[in-house]
Amino acid sequence: MIHVMILEDDPMVREINSRFLGKLSDFKLAKAVPSIKEAQEFLFKSRVDLILLDIYLPKENGIDFLKWLRKEEFETDVILITADKTSNMIQEAFRYGAVDYLIKPFTFNRFKEALDNYKERYYGIKKLDTIEQNELDKYIIKNTLNNEYDNSDNDLEKGINKYTYKIIWKEVEKLVDEYKTAEEISEKSGVARVTVRKYLEFMLKEGKVDKIIEYGKVGRPQHKYKNLT
Template identity: 60%
Template structure:
């Protein structure tokens, strides 16, 4: 299990993020704290694998914890969770090696996408001491989506697109429905249907109708 620390001063946000985390397989909450002193204390007691770090804390700045972790060369990954949308802050965060940057308010789907991407990379790196370029490219943000995915139309999120497409490509499906993917990924059925319709136009999946003896005909898909 991947052990996670949450650093967040707002009790309601802390509770929401804790509940979000519990809904994603492979993670366990190690400690939730509201200030940097407690964060450092518990990090020194037991180093977590991942920190979900807020930036705006009372009289404190979460970036200081990021710098503290990097300055001590601790093997801890960090995802920033903040309302700060300034380019300066985003650039600073990535320069100090955050693995993702979530801008409040965000949806559970976006949160889940971030955690799943981290989990897949974390587990892959644990498997062996070496990795081939093709496999590595899947975990590098600049290479993680194709050129066509970078040019997705308005309303189609590349992270959601990638999560759904990865499940279609890696899942053991002969045929599947939007409901199958919705249940597996925890993404709303209406959202999955919308992305499948887009993938159909891209010729990545093919849709057909299956007529049953009772009830409405059912739309099913298979990958091309």
């Protein structure tokens, strides 16, 4: 059983998330708390495998709590559930080890997707003493940035996820007068560079972006992309 804490100051949202969690197998609500102090007190005395964490709390910040968790070396994973959709906040959350990021308001299906992905990785890796790269990649790729291998949008081809597509396109859409590399778009979107490159190539096939290749004196040639729509 995966023990979950919900840290959310809004009692209505806290109740909704608790109900959502109650619909999923293999998850148990260990505690639902409105403040970082209460969360810290509970962590020192009880087991928590996963925390569903809001960012904006009264006079507190969920990212600061995430940093505290890492400093104190708690073996606890975190999924951010927040209305904050700024790229800087998303990047910081992933830098400090968040395994997923849900932007309010979200659907039960997206909530379930995040928890199911987490469960698959949690049990899949835990049961093995060692794991080969090809097996590990299934968990890393599937659980990074909204499960890009979920073909949940019938209008997109297999391997392209609509959530990740929207995140990347939001940045590409701004590139009307200039070309940017996948790395530059990765920094803006918070999505891994290899994933951004894959989606840019898909957008190229769609005819939504243009690509140029710049050759420098040193290093590999740079692939740069611009919005064509």
